[in-house]
Amino acid sequence: MKPTLCFLSVLLILGGAALNAQQSPPAFNGLDMGMGNLARLSHAKTRSISAENPNGEKGNGGMATEGLGANAARDLGQTWKISPAVKIEPKQVYTVAEIEGPGAIQHIWMSPSPAANNRFSILRFYWDGESEPSVEVPVGDFFASGWGRYGQVSSLAVCANPARGFNSYWQMPFRKSARITMENVGAEPLILYYQVDYTLTEVPNAMGYFHAQFRRSNPLPYKTDHVILDGVKGWGQYVGTYMAWGVHNTGWWGEGEIKFFIDGDSKFPTICGTGTEDYFCGSHDFEVGPENARHYQEFTTPYSGLSLVIRPDGLYDSQQRFSLYRWHIMDPVRFEQDLKVTIQDLGWRSGGRYLPLQDDISSTAFWYQTEPHAPFPKFPDKDALEVK
Numbered sequence: 001m002k003p004t005l006c007f008l009s010v011l012l013i014l015g016g017a018a019l020n021a022q023q024s025p026p027a028f029n030g031l032d033m034g035m036g037n038l039a040r041l042s043h044a045k046t047r048s049i050s051a052e053n054p055n056g057e058k059g060n061g062g063m064a065t066e067g068l069g070a071n072a073a074r075d076l077g078q079t080w081k082i083s084p085a086v087k088i089e090p091k092q093v094y095t096v097a098e099i100e101g102p103g104a105i106q107h108i109w110m111s112p113s114p115a116a117n118n119r120f121s122i123l124r125f126y127w128d129g130e131s132e133p134s135v136e137v138p139v140g141d142f143f144a145s146g147w148g149r150y151g152q153v154s155s156l157a158v159c160a161n162p163a164r165g166f167n168s169y170w171q172m173p174f175r176k177s178a179r180i181t182m183e184n185v186g187a188e189p190l191i192l193y194y195q196v197d198y199t200l201t202e203v204p205n206a207m208g209y210f211h212a213q214f215r216r217s218n219p220l221p222y223k224t225d226h227v228i229l230d231g232v233k234g235w236g237q238y239v240g241t242y243m244a245w246g247v248h249n250t251g252w253w254g255e256g257e258i259k260f261f262i263d264g265d266s267k268f269p270t271i272c273g274t275g276t277e278d279y280f281c282g283s284h285d286f287e288v289g290p291e292n293a294r295h296y297q298e299f300t301t302p303y304s305g306l307s308l309v310i311r312p313d314g315l316y317d318s319q320q321r322f323s324l325y326r327w328h329i330m331d332p333v334r335f336e337q338d339l340k341v342t343i344q345d346l347g348w349r350s351g352g353r354y355l356p357l358q359d360d361i362s363s364t365a366f367w368y369q370t371e372p373h374a375p376f377p378k379f380p381d382k383d384a385l386e387v388k
Contacts, residue, residue, distance in 0.1 A: 050195040094183075104201070129176060135211060233373070239329065244323055260339070281304035
């Protein structure tokens with residue numbers, strides 16, 4: 001072959017290789033799943049932890065020979081639902097999952113026993129060996145079901161299905177390890193069914209760690225704002241709010257504004273809402289119906305909802321209570337240094353004037369940020385958590 005032709009052949013081969021390299025997509029790590037990439041293949045490793053495979057090991061599911069289902073399976077033996085759930089005794093902290101990374105939790109399903117008080121079962125998540133939790137929330141509030149009664153939630157981040165079928169789809173990346181615990185602070189044993197689905201894969205540097213924090217004001221001191229989140233330090237983004245709101249007065253209760261104080265804001269916030277029902281993507285008091293029969297209307301959507309209204313029954317259910325969620329999936333509130341979130345508690349009094357209320361307000365804030373995170377406030381004790 002002539003030298004010129006040989007040189008051209010080499011150029012064509014190198015050019016074709018470069019073109020193929022440009023056309024070949026990078027390896028897919030299996031994160032950020034959605035309908036748009038569901039057909040894309042990945043070498044990420046799928047694993048799952050449950051009472052039947054407490055370590056999530058490959059090929060080790062259904063091996064139990066002892067467990068809560070052993071008596072029911074006595075005629076069938078191993079592999080026949082021997083350990084479908086665990087019993088968590090009073091004051092016991094049970095390790096739900098312990099995972100070596102890198103990877104990400106992609107789905108959690110939990111079903112506490114129907115007799116359990118959801119406020120007395122405390123979830124905690126720890127990332128990369130940290131000693132203080134990044135998530136510390138009662139199980140019901142974590143799954144947008146803080147009043148201990150069923151209200152359907154059909155959202156992208158959380159689903160609450162009949163009966164006490166709690167599901168979380170928040171993506172929770174970790175680089176070294178993940179640990180999930182459940183503490184039973186109640187006086188009765190807790191039966192917990194659970195499954196933690198995760199993938200082992202590389203985690204990009206730009207991914208933050210998932211956080212969630214619970215707070216309660218009962219009652220809210222007069223002329224003060226309920227603090228949803230404060231003391232956050234670092235770089236991250238706020239992604240959701242769940243509130244269990246118990247009303248102590250008659251009349252409308254949701255005139256208050258939510259406020260986001262971002263990166264050094266002091267007296268005045270960067271984001272100021274127009275009213276409680278507006279923040280939760282409703283309007284005009286969540287009321288529907290003819291003038292003589294107006295009523296609150298529950299709704300549940302991918303990003304927001306009023307998933308439960310507890311109405312007075314003429315006896316002991318004497319106060320109205322509400323369960324509300326708002327996920328900032330398409331509109332995260334980004335911060336680079338610090339963040340504080342508050343909400344006002346306002347109704348109406350005579351003369352068309354606002355009335356500062358003193359309601360029972362519980363909130364759970366959800367956000368992602370870099371680690372380390374600032375210490376959380378002291379968690380409420382059993383009596384301060386209880387709802388009736």
